[in-house]
Amino acid sequence: MAELIKQIGQQIRILRKNRGLTQEQLGEMTQLPQSYVGSVERGEKNISLETLERLINALRISPAEVLGTVQLSEKEKMLDSLKVLLHNRSIKEIEIIYRLSKDVLAAFDAKKY
Secondary structure (H helix, E strand, O other), rough: OOHHHHHHHHHHHHHHOOOOOOHHHHHHHOOOOHHHHHHOOOOOOOOOHHHHHHHHHHHHHOOHHHHOOOOOOHHHHHHHHHHHHHHHOOHHHHHHHHHHHHHHHHHHHHHOO
16 A cells, blocks of 8 residues: 555656646645645655545546556656646647647658658
8 A cells, every 4th residue: 555655646746747836836726735745745645535636636637647657657747748738728729739740740750760
């Protein structure tokens, strides 16, 4: 059980940082003290499901994103960062970014490193 607590804490830290939040800001969003958030991230607290739900909601993630992987790979971290960047954009802006991304990827594929 202690290993799962540490893994969840590590995931919360990574996802918090990807969103550009400090422990204090996440604490304010969840009505938890900064010191408590820090101890959760270090795997020192056995948090309740209610607290986990508050953290998940504040980070705007699904439970699977905290529980699904032992540790995010660099690729998964970057994909999460892209998701964060796009989250507050309009659908029109996302469609434009999608089309641009497709064009860039097509150029990469054509180059054949």
